[in-house]
Amino acid sequence: MxxxxxxxxxxxxxxxxxxxxxxxxxxxxxxxxxxxxxxxxxxxxxxxxxxxxVMRIRELCRIEERKGQIVVGAAVKQVELERWSPLAALLPLVASALPWVGHAQTRSRGTVCGSLAHADPSAELPLALLALGGEVHLRNRRKKRVLPASAFFMGMMATAVEPGEMIEAVAFPSHPMGTGTAFNEVARRHGDFAIVACAAIARADGTNRLAVGGVADTPQAIELPDPADDGFEDALNEFAWSLGARDDLHASARYRRDLVRSLGRQTVEEAIAWRS
Missing domain, CATH: 3.30.43.10 (Uridine Diphospho-n-acetylenolpyruvylglucosamine Reductase, domain 2)
Structure with a gap:
């Protein structure tokens, strides 16, 4: 067509x-x-x-460090962020997620903010932004506003962008010392839409954050105890059920719940190991 x-x-x-x-x-x-x-x-x-x-607008083509954040302009291509030399040190979770985004050919043209604007529930960059607690910078002719990722994604392929407004940039918090991160995904083939994707952050204070994409209409996150604690399995199981998984052509709801439990645990454990 x-x-x-x-x-x-x-x-x-x-x-x-x-x-x-x-x-x-x-x-x-x-x-x-x-x-x-x-x-x-x-x-x-x-x-x-x-x-x-907007690809010719120079001020939207920048990657900048600002007050503990990495700010990525609306015209920055995924491959440009992937090849940005400080990425692994400042945003290791994003560095781990980017190779899962489509294929090298699509990353050479697709933009970071474009993936966020599309708000596909299986997309890796919205998941990473939510896991990190990042922000989306919006602007229209008269004013600017900043929304946390949790308020930006409204539903399947739906965002809080209003008429006359555009995403100017996205801001990821820089990686804190003593923190571990991990990213895992299951898809039918590498580059396909995720059946389930997991991003985990293990903080220096012993708390853990797990974000999951590909199941609910938007990426979702939960705070979890240490995997060795008695409450970990119950909390992860409740989270898996709360996502409202559905059967589709790619996987059954039961399989997705099982993946949230198994891949979620694996990803949290990898983040903890990376931290230590």
Whole structure:
């Protein structure tokens, strides 16, 4: 299939992009790498009347360290973040997750913020952002606002972005000393959508955070005790059931719950081992 007709604005400045979004309102969509949006256009799952291309806007092409955060602009490609030399030291969880994002060919074009804007419940970058407690920086013609990941993802492929607004950047907290992280995923083939993906953070104070994608309509996270504690299995089992897994063409609900329990434990244990 081919997309429905649309107007195309190739913005050379942030002001130009925001003005175009303001004029078109909810009829506009931002396009950057297009790895998520273009297939939706071709299948006519999305029918914007205006596409606003932001890839030429220099201020959106930056990766910066700011006050304990790594801020990634809306035009930064996934491969650019993957090859950013401080990534493994400052964002080891993201460094572990990025190789699971599609394939090298799609990462060479797809953007970090574009993956977040698509809000696929099986996507790795939204999961990593939620696990780390990161933020999304939004902007329209008149104002800016910052939302935590937990408030940004509203449902399956639905976000809190309002008409006339765009994602300007995403901010990941820098890796604290004494903290361990791990990322694991089960898919039918590498690069396919995750059946279940797990991201874990083992903190220096002995507490653990596990985030799971591919099961609920949005990535979900839970605080867990040490795996050796009596309450760990019960808490993880309750979490697996709370995600509301469903049967589909890729896996049964029962299999997904089993993966949350087994892969979740494995990922938490790996994060603890990496911490120590």
């Amino acid at each position: 081919k997309p429905a007709p649309f107007d195309f604005v190739r913005a050379d400045s942030l002001g130009e992009a925001l003005e175009a979004l303001h004029e078109a309102g909810d009829e506009a969509r931002v396009i950057a790498g297009g790895q998520s949006l273009v297939p939706m256009l071709n299948m006519r799952l999305a029918r914007p009347s205006v596409l606003v291309d």
